[in-house]
Amino acid sequence: MAARHSRLLRAVAVGALSASLGACASVSADGGMTPVVSRVSLDLGKDTAKIVTASDAGAVKGRVDRLLARPLTADAAVQIALLNNLGLQAEYNALGVSEAEFVEASLPPSPTVSIERVAGSGDLDIERRLIADLFQLLTLPRRAKIAETEFRAAQYKAIAATFRTAAEARRAFYKAVAARETTAFLEAARGSAGAAAELTKKLGETGAATKLNQARSGALYAEVATELAEARLEAAxxxxxxxxxxxxxxxxxxxxxxxxxxxxxxxxxxxxxxATAIRRRVDIIGDRLELDALAQSYGLTEQTRAISMLELTGLANHAKSAEGDKANPKGFEVAVQIPIFDFGKARSAKARETYMGAVNRLLEKAVNARSEAREAYATYRGRHDIARSYQSRVLPLRKVITEEAQLQYNGMLVDAFELLTNARENVASNVAAIRAKRDFFLADVDFQAALIGGGTASEPAPEPKLASATSASAASPQ
Known part of the structure; x- marks a missing residue:
């Protein structure tokens, strides 16, 4: 009987160990970055890398320096962010942690060795125990598969973080350039307004300009100077x-x-x-993989809900009595936790509700992704039409109005008040045109993000506070 028990013990242990070793994985050299690099290159046409060694850091630093040696472009800004953003590097570190957890989950549980020695009254009893968690061993391949799916989901989360960093860098570039362009325009407008105010003041000294027109011209200059101060702050x-x-x-x-x-x-x-958004958005793909992992985990819970602990213990005793008699009994012990109270129903219900919650969240995201894609495209086209209208219609007409107002003022057909009003409207239109063009480029970024992933749409641009009050002279640059 003892021999049969020993053979059974070895068969169970060997079978469980063989199944577990077949599921083992190992940590990759790049920390799971291969699909991330490939997807970023395919969708963005850019490079990204995980910085691990001093050599990696040196290579990234050299490339960033070369990109910064020239005036920055939107593409260069994105490339620098993908290589140099430390928050993105932290996301890649999280991916490495996920891979390590996957590898850890694919390894068989370590056995426990126990030695007990009891001596007294001339008797000696030594008991040796080798304890293995058979439940963990038998379910190892299934658990390793779940961990692998979770790791693949983590890879898509890293891709989504990369897309988000690229989109945020591109948005920040367009905002910074637009703020600089607005500042430059207002600086020129302030110069023109200052010259007009000075001229009106001199005309007032000769009696050719009224005190009211002098005040209006001075207010014109002050308003443009105030708008310029705000523009400089915004640019910074x-x-x-x-x-x-x-x-x-x-x-x-x-x-x-x-x-x-x-x-x-x-x-x-x-x-x-x-269809493009549903097919290509990496956040949806990552959520699908997480749902797959939950489904696999739910299946495992259903199969093992009545067993939460199963241990196999190999026993080997060495006993010696005071009379010198020796005994070396061997055997094994199996411990099973019996679910007397709920038979795993609570665990099963929890897994089911968790899974269905994830299903509903994924379906909600799919519905929202469709709407976001439609909205992003409508915004993209609308912003394009608005910005084009400023460039092709509003600004050319404003230029004509300014020139005609100047001619009529020189011919004494209109007074200074109308000239100043036209100048004020001209400045407001030019500032609005710059912001409309900026908003179009931001909408372009948001549209791309709605199709492939990369974060939510940017906030609507605030209206200029002094757009209706800013002014410049009739010679304001276009």
Whole structure:
């Protein structure tokens, strides 16, 4: 009987160990970054890397320096952020942790060795125990599969974090450039307004300009100067926001921005934006994988809900009596926890509710993704039409109005009040045109993010506070 028990023990242990060793995984050299790098290259046309060694850091630093040696572009800003943003590196570290957890979950549980020695009255009893958790061993392949699915979901979360960093860097670039362009325009407008105020003051000294017109001209200059101060503050804030996204500090802070926003790109066609979003958005793919892992875990819970602990213990005793008699009994012990109270129903109900909650959240995200894609495209087209209208209609007409007002003022057909009013409206239109163009580029970023993932849409741009009150002279630059 003892021999049969011993053979049974060995068979069970060998079978469980063989199944567990077949499920073992190992930590990859790149920390699971291969699909991340591939997807970023495919969808963004950019490179990303996890910085592990000093050599990696040196290579990234050299590439960032080369990109900063030239005036920054939107693409260069994105590339710098993907290499230099430390928050993104932390996401890659989290991916490495997920891979380590996957590898850990694929390893068989370590056995427990117990030795007990009892001596007294000339008797000696030594008991040796080798305890293995058979439940963990038998379910190891299934648990390893669940961990692998969770690791794949973590890879898509890392991809989503990369897309989000790229989108935020591109948004920050457009905001910083637009703020700089607005500042430059208002600086020129203030110069023109100052010259007009000075001229009106001199005309007032000769009696050719009334005190009212002098006050209006002075208010014109003060309003533009105030708007310029706000624009400078906004430009400083937007540049710092871009700096944070790029992860720059020290000597790299003197990077150069272009003087104005880029020209309009080719307009994108609509296509089936809903199907594209459902198929390509990495956050949805990652949630699907997490749902798969939950489904596998739920199946495991259903299969094992009546057993929460199953231990197999191998026993080997060495006993010696005072008379010198020796005994070496061997055997094994099996311990099973019996679910007397609920037979695992609570665990099963918890798993089921958790799974259905994840299903509903994924379905909600799919519905929202369709709506977000439609909204993003409508916003993209609308912002394009608005910005184009400013460039092709509003600003040319404002230029004509300014020129005609100047001619009529020189011919004494209109007074200074109408000239100043036209100048004020001209400045407001030019500032609004810059912001409309900026909003179009932001909508372009949001549209791309709605299709592939990368965060929510940016907040609507605030209206300029002094748009109706800012002014400049009739010679304000366009």
């Amino acid at each position: 804030k937007e540049r710092e926001a871009l700096t944070r996204q790029l992860g720059l500090w020290g000597r790299d802070l003197d990077y150069r921005l272009p003087a104005r926003l880029p020209s309009f790109p080719r307009l994108k066609t609509q296509g089936d934006v809903e």
